[in-house]
Amino acid sequence: xxxxxxxxxxxxxxxxxxxxxxxxxxxxxxxxxxxxxxxxxxxxxxxxxxxxxxxxxxxxxxxxxxxxxxxxxxxxxxxxxxxxxxxxxxxxxxxxxxxxxxxxxxxxxxxxxxxxxxxxxxxxxxxxxxxxxxxxxxxxxxxxxxxxxxxxxxxxxxxxxxxxxxxxxxxxxxxxxxxxxxxxxxxxxxxxxxxxxxxxxxxxxxxxxxxxxxxxxxxxxxxxxxxxxxxxxxxxxxxxxxxxxxxxxx
Amino acid sequence: xxxxxxxxxxxxxxxxxxxxxxxxxxxxxxxxxxxxxxxxxxxxxxxxxxxxxxxxxxxxxxxxxxxxxxxxxxxxxxxxxxxxxxxxxxxxxxxxxxxxxxxxxxxxxxxxxxxxxxxxxxxxxxxxxxxxxxxxxxxxxxxxxxxxxxxxxxxxxxxxxxxxxxxxxxxxxxxxxxxxxxxxxxxxxxxxxxxxxxxxxxxxxxxxxxxxxxxxxxxxxxxxxxxxxxxxxxxxxxxxxxxxxxxxxxxxxxxxxxxxxxxxxxxxxxxxxxxxxxxxxxxxxxxxxxxxxxxxxxxxxxxxxxxxxxxxxxxxxxxxxxxxxxxxxxxxxxxxxxxxxxxxxxxxxxxxxxxxxxxxxxxxxxxxxxxxxxxxxxxxxxxxx
Ligand SMILES: Cc1cc2nc3c(=O)[nH]c(=O)nc-3n(C[C@H](O)[C@H](O)[C@H](O)COP(=O)(O)OP(=O)(O)OC[C@H]3O[C@@H](n4cnc5c(N)ncnc54)[C@H](O)[C@@H]3O)c2cc1C
Numbered sequence: 001x002x003x004x005x006x007x008x009x010x011x012x013x014x015x016x017x018x019x020x021x022x023x024x025x026x027x028x029x030x031x032x033x034x035x036x037x038x039x040x041x042x043x044x045x046x047x048x049x050x051x052x053x054x055x056x057x058x059x060x061x062x063x064x065x066x067x068x069x070x071x072x073x074x075x076x077x078x079x080x081x082x083x084x085x086x087x088x089x090x091x092x093x094x095x096x097x098x099x100x101x102x103x104x105x106x107x108x109x110x111x112x113x114x115x116x117x118x119x120x121x122x123x124x125x126x127x128x129x130x131x132x133x134x135x136x137x138x139x140x141x142x143x144x145x146x147x148x149x150x151x152x153x154x155x156x157x158x159x160x161x162x163x164x165x166x167x168x169x170x171x172x173x174x175x176x177x178x179x180x181x182x183x184x185x186x187x188x189x190x191x192x193x194x195x196x197x198x199x200x201x202x203x204x205x206x207x208x209x210x211x212x213x214x215x216x217x218x219x220x221x222x223x224x225x226x227x228x229x230x231x232x233x234x235x236x237x238x239x240x241x242x243x244x245x246x247x248x249x250x
Numbered sequence: 251x252x253x254x255x256x257x258x259x260x261x262x263x264x265x266x267x268x269x270x271x272x273x274x275x276x277x278x279x280x281x282x283x284x285x286x287x288x289x290x291x292x293x294x295x296x297x298x299x300x301x302x303x304x305x306x307x308x309x310x311x312x313x314x315x316x317x318x319x320x321x322x323x324x325x326x327x328x329x330x331x332x333x334x335x336x337x338x339x340x341x342x343x344x345x346x347x348x349x350x351x352x353x354x355x356x357x358x359x360x361x362x363x364x365x366x367x368x369x370x371x372x373x374x375x376x377x378x379x380x381x382x383x384x385x386x387x388x389x390x391x392x393x394x395x396x397x398x399x400x401x402x403x404x405x406x407x408x409x410x411x412x413x414x415x416x417x418x419x420x421x422x423x424x425x426x427x428x429x430x431x432x433x434x435x436x437x438x439x440x441x442x443x444x445x446x447x448x449x450x451x452x453x454x455x456x457x458x459x460x461x462x463x464x465x466x467x468x469x470x471x472x473x474x475x476x477x478x479x480x481x482x483x484x485x486x487x488x489x490x491x492x493x494x495x496x497x498x499x500x501x502x503x504x505x506x507x508x509x510x511x512x513x514x515x516x517x518x519x520x521x522x523x524x525x526x527x528x529x530x531x532x533x534x535x536x537x538x539x540x541x542x543x544x545x546x547x548x549x550x551x552x553x554x555x556x557x558x559x560x561x562x563x564x565x566x567x568x569x570x571x572x573x574x575x576x577x578x579x580x581x582x583x584x585x586x587x588x589x590x591x592x593x594x595x596x597x598x599x600x601x602x603x604x605x606x607x608x609x610x611x612x613x614x615x616x617x618x619x620x621x622x623x624x625x626x627x628x629x630x631x632x633x634x635x
Binding site: 066182184186 | 263264266267268270274303304305306313318320
C-alpha cells in the first residue's frame with residue numbers, strides 16, 4: 001500500500017512567539033513537526049513497517065526541512081517539499097496537494113486532525129474535496145484489511161465506527177498511537193533519503209487567495225478566582241462548576 | 251536548551267536532530283520518574299535497553315559494530331541531555347560508551363569487537379569498568395590487582411572499589427598488572443567463578459545509579475579475554491579522556507536543570523510583596539549561573555570541534571571537566587540556597603543534582619587532580635606525582 005503523510009512545521013509547544021510589525025515573528029522560535037502530523041507518520045509506519053512506499057509531503061517555507069528530516073528519521077521513505085513561504089489558504093493548499101496525490105497515486109493520505117499553530121481542521125477535508133475522495137476525520141483507531149478500512153473517530157458525544165473503502169484521506173487525533181522517537185541510526189540514515197524540491201509554479205499556483213493583514217498575541221489574564229475551602233465538598237462542587245460552566249474545560 | 255549564545259545554530263542538522271530526540275526522551279521518560287528512582291536508590295534495568303534501542307549508547311562507534319558513527323559533538327549533546335535528567339543516568343551511558351565500548355573498540359581484537367560491541371550498543375548487555383581500588387583512586391598506577399599467567403590462561407586476584415554498575419553488569423573491563431608489572435585490560439564475564447560484586451550501600455549521591463565493588467578471587471579467564479592492544483596506564487587513561495569529555499558536556503545539563511528550575515521558582519516566590527527574582531542579590535546568583543553555563547558550553551563546543559578534528563589534547567579535557575563540573579556544583583548550591591527550605595527536599599530536582607555533582611566532581615579525576623594535570627601542562631613542572 002502506498003501512503004502519503006502531509007506534514008507541517010509549527011512552533012514548539014514551549015516556543016515563545018512574538019509579534020513584529022503586526023505579524024507573528026517566528027525568527028528564533030523553536031519549531032517542530034506538528035504533533036498531530038506525527039500520529040499520521042507513525043500510523044503509516046505501522047502499516048508499512050519497513051517504511052517502503054511512504055512519502056512525506058510538506059508545503060511551506062525552508063524551515064519545514066526540520067520537520068521533513070524528522071519524518072524521514074522516524075522512517076518514511078522519501079519526501080516532497082513544495083517550498084514557499086507565502087501564506088496559502090487551505091483551499092489553495094489542497095489544490096496543490098491534490099496534484100501531488102494525483103502524481104503519486106497513493107491509497108491513503110494522512111493529515112493532522114488540527115493544526116497546532118492555527119487550530120484549523122480544514123486541510124484534510126479540503127484535500128478530500130479537491131480529490132473527490134472519502135475522508136475519516138479525528139481518527140483514534142484504524143484497522144485495514146485489503147482495501148477496506150475500519151476506523152473509530154471522535155464525535156461530540158462519543159465515538160463512531162466507520163467502514164470505508166480506499167482510497168481515503170484520514171485525519172488524526174490524539175490516541176491514534178504513541179509516536180516513536182527517531183533513533184540515532186535512523187537519524188543518520190535520513191541524511192541520505194531523497195527530498196524532492198518543488199515550487200508553487202510547478203503546480204500552476206501563483207499564490208493564495210487570502211492575505212493576512214494583522215496578527216497579535218493574546219495575553220490571557222488570570223482570573224484569580226479563589227474558592228473558600230472550609231467545606232471541602234462544597235469547594236469541590238464549586239470547582240467542578242467553574243471548570244464546567246465557566247472555563248468549559250471539563 | 252538554555253543556549254544564551256546560540257551555540258546550537260552552529261551544529262549540523264543531524265546533530266540538532268539527535269539533540270532534539272534525546273531532549274524529548276529525557277523530558278518524557280526520565281524527568282517525571284527520576285526523583286523516585288533516586289529516592290529508592292535504584293535505576294530500572296530496562297532504561298539501559300531503551301537507551302540502546304534509541305542508539306545513544308556508544309553512539310560514536312562505527313556502524314559495523316552496532317554504533318552510528320556520530321560526531322563527538324552529538325555524543326556531548328547526548329551526555330548533556332541525559333545529565334539534565336540525572337548525573338546517574340549519564341554515568342550509565344558514559345560507562346557503557348566511553349569506559350566499556352571504547353576500550354573494546356580501541357584495544358580489543360576483531361573477535362572481541364564483533365562479540366561485545368553490538369550487544370553493548372543495544373543495551374542488551376551492561377558493562378562496567380574496574381580501575382579504582384580502595385586506597386588512592388587518584389593514583390591508579392599503584393593498583394594491586396594482579397593477572398598471573400597460568401598456562402594459556404590468566405588468573406586475576408584483587409579488588410576494585412566504587413565501580414558504577416558492577417552489581418548489575420554482564421561483563422567487566424578489569425585493569426590488572428601482569429607478571430611484568432604492566433597494566434592490561436581484561437574482559438571478564440561477571441558470572442565467571444570467583445567474581446563477585448557487592449553493592450555499596452548508603453550513598454547520598456548518585457543514587458539513581460548502582461555502585462559496587464569488584465572482588466576477584468582466583469578468577470580464571472582464557473587469554474582471549476585480554477584486550478590485546480592494552481599496555482600500560484595510558485590505556486585506561488585513554489578511556490578516561492573519552493568519559494571526561496562527555497562529563498564536560500553533561501555537567502552543564504545538570505546546571506541547566508537547576509538554573510531553569512530556579513528562574514521559574516524565584517519569579518513566582520514572593521517576599522515583602524515582590525518576587526525574589528526582582529532582588530539584586532538573587533539576580534546576581536542567577537546571572538552567575540547563566541554566565542558560567544554559557545562559558546562552559548562554549549568550552550565544551552570547542553572541545554567537540556577539536557575532538558572531531560583530531561586536535562584535542564588531554565589537558566584541554568581536564569580543564570573542561572574540572573571547570574564545568576565545579577561551576578555546575580556551585581550553581582546547584584546557589585540554586586539550593588535560592589529555593590530556601592524547598593531546596594532540601596527531592597520534591598524539587600535541586601538537592602538531587604547538587605548531591606550528584608559531588609560525585610561528578612570527584613570521579614573521573616578529582617577537581618584537584620585535574621588542577622595538577624593542567625598545572626603540569628602549563629608549567630612543565632610536576633606537582634601531581
Ligand atoms: C559514585 C562513584 C562512582 C564511581 N565509578 C567508578 C567506576 O565506574 N570505575 C572506576 O574505576 N572508578 C569509579 N569511581 C572512583 C573514582 O574515580 C574515585 O573515587 C576518584 O578517582 C578518587 O579516588 P578516591 O576516592 O580513592 O580518592 P583519593 O584518591 O584518595 O583522593 C582523596 C583526596 O585527596 C586528593 N588528592 C589525591 N592525590 C593528590 C595529590 N597528589 N595532590 C593533591 N591532592 C591529592 C584528591 O583530590 C581528593 O580530594 C567512582 C566513584 C564514585 C564516588
